Amino acid sequence: MNNWDKINAVQRVQNYIEENINEPITLHRLSQAAGYSPWYTSRIFKQLTGKTPLEYIRVLRLSRAAVKLWDDDKRIIDVALDFAFDSHEGFTRAFSDNFGITPYRYRQKTPPLPLFRPSPVRSYYLMLQKGVLKMTEKKQMTTVFVQVVERPARKLILKRGISADNYFDYCREVGCEVWGILCSIKQALYEPVGLWLPERFRRPGTSEYAQGVEVPIDYSDEVPDGFEIIELPPCKVMVFQGPPFENEEFQEAIADVWQAISNYNPELYGFRWAKEDGPRFQLEPWGERGYIEAKPVRPINE
Template identity: 30%
Template sequence: MDWLERFNAALDYIEHHLEGEIEYSALARATCCSEFHFSRMFSSITGIPLSEYIRRRRLTKAAVDIQAGDARILDIALKYGYDSPDAFTRAFRKLHGVAPNAVRENSVQLKAYPRISFQITIKGDVEMDYRMENIDFEVRFAGKRHTVKTSRAFKTIPSLWRKGKTDGFMQALIDMSWEHPKCKLESLVGVCGKEAAIMDEEFDYFMGIRYDDEIPEGMEELIIPPCTYAVFPNVVEAWKRLYSEWLPASGYELANLPCIEHYLGPGHKVKHELWVPVIGK
């Protein structure tokens, strides 16, 4: 239960600092893992990015403060980290559907997002297949990157591959693959993030192929240093269970490198894999 206690301690820290600066490094120290690990595990378990949870909690508290007294809207905005009343009003209206100055009127409907707490639930009755792969050399990819909103990644990324299939980009990558096999990353890949730091509302998604020759015109290169990976079949299922089930019991934590979605070619029993960079705790 250590991980459960650590993550609840991190949520305590967030609650105590809603009126000030929240340091992601402090969250990492509280959970004894990297900033990226905490952010991705939080998002996987709760279904919302960490930054969005903090924003909702602050605006929930701000609405309570406005209702509770006669404090100026500007003072409340500054209290919860907004530099201007305009920025606060836009964020407040986006969440609550009304402007801050309307809150003190009667019969105004608001949204309250309560504090999250992590509790034990019974999971793990379905086994997770995985294998370990040690890549002891730099892996060089050729391809293109796209900006993806974190909250819509599971919808946006499949649409990027569908578009790549219709416009010929996917076939171009396939034609470049399997020329000089060096490891098992020889099929289409989607590299998630630049440095495995998906802590913002958007991240870069690199669609490409392992490639050692001259980068074709219109593409760019991406180089990933040597690393050990835990490899799981079925990308979507692996993303769902990785942070809440496998990592807490694995003896590993995420390395500060991107995860890789690996889409295998015809003839493979498994259609796609998730390669997760890990280091021992």
Template identity: 25%
Template sequence: MHAWESIQASVDYIEEHLNEDLQIETLANVASLSPFYFQRLFNRLVNKTVFDYIKMRKLSKTSEILKSGNSRIVDIAMEYGFSSHSNFTRAFKETFGLTPEQYRTEPVVLNHFVKPDLILNYVMVNENVPLVTDGMVLEIFRRRLEQPRVFAGIEGEIPIEQLMGGETTGVAAGAKLWENFHKIKPRIPNLLPDGNELGALYLGNAKEGNCIYMAGAEIIPGTTAPGYQTFEMPACEYLVCGFEAENISQLYGDAVFKADKFMNRWLKQHQIRTAAFGVEMYYPPSQDAAYLEHWSIPEVDS
């Protein structure tokens, strides 16, 4: 068994026992490692100490319960091992920037510290070869766009750190932009019937530490959308990372972070540089799965 497989076994165990009192000795035994070496290896591969990681995942789980259920906040805190209501409130606010009471009253989309699939850090596949992991399928391939595609929508600045592979927490600025976009989408002129929605990332005039993110939808070729931001995908060859998840919630949450992280590692491994923008192409979900693609333009050395 590889070292990352041992740590993955402990990560999977943690996820299945989040409402229990998890001890280092138990987790080290799951990983078939000594407690000392287990903690060192876990920190190295997950970028968190064991107990910090457990706390982050517990808080992610409690946020789901707060949003979907009617359980008392103090009962949720006790079930997931927080010593008191105030202790839970302090940890929740330090992590997400708002209290559990505020979140329950006005639920927003949160960035969580995502449960890692360590296989994405250690297994590499060739183009056109699917990689299956934890309910998600990824595949990297090339696609040529023969004609430009234009999208119209709204844009805003988001912190670059929010793009760092599900390793930051707080209110998700990109999700708020999408929420606002869907409110105004029906007013955008010349939308292409059954066209894709698109999220585009580029530096633009964003202040340091931020980037511009545009949420938009495809418009009919040769038309315009006065009053809205536009983004054109030029006709050329693209490198595409397609990924499929079991449901739309997983796709827009954990999967998008994991696929982006895998794509960045794949590009570095193959020494491929890309143009200074990236595109998320969204497809309507089916009953069986949800599908999304990352598009980027590989640069050609002159």
């Protein structure tokens, strides 16, 4: 069995879990999805994901359930049943063991939690095989949708790196758990982003690239340990959105949009780049919506 046989088998298991996360899942069914024995399926799954299948399912269900608990109209027992827990007590015990807080207390306070956000193993190993894409790569042009959006005065909860200028180096410096914590911040204005900080928002000895989430300007709730919060002034951003893509081709999709941005002249439409007005940012690459990135701009007459 070669490495790609393992990778594809584990990817099939991940896909099965994702499609059946609200239903009972047995190791026998996972082994059928993988095409190998239950023992070997468990072995290669832990080898490539760092978790046994049952650990993976448990923490993924608890993380999805935590987000559902934001809905005050949904009873805790209903959330538990939605994710295949058979009792309120069992769900409360599992939630408390994993996050250190009961579901009831979490609903009251909604502090940031390290939510589990799994990555498809096949995409990860394809990324390693291809290497990190650079903005200087030349790609065939593709259709990219462009619009200008107003951002209000707001705050940014972020985790800084050390010297990273891209996502991959950032993950090597600070780990890959940051995104899950950002996703747990209930008061977020938008989804979490990877961002490139202009000089005015950086601190000595910290990286250009970071990850964060924007919250209202009057946000005064808890900031996760190791994170900080800064204010961002109002600004305009020019948003570039590429076409949908196959998830395994996310690097190519990013390179297409980067090429479009590098060739784009905003002055033709009455704007100029305004790097110091705010961070340039990227949204998580989702194949169904296309890759999205934004850069600050100002009208030429300002």
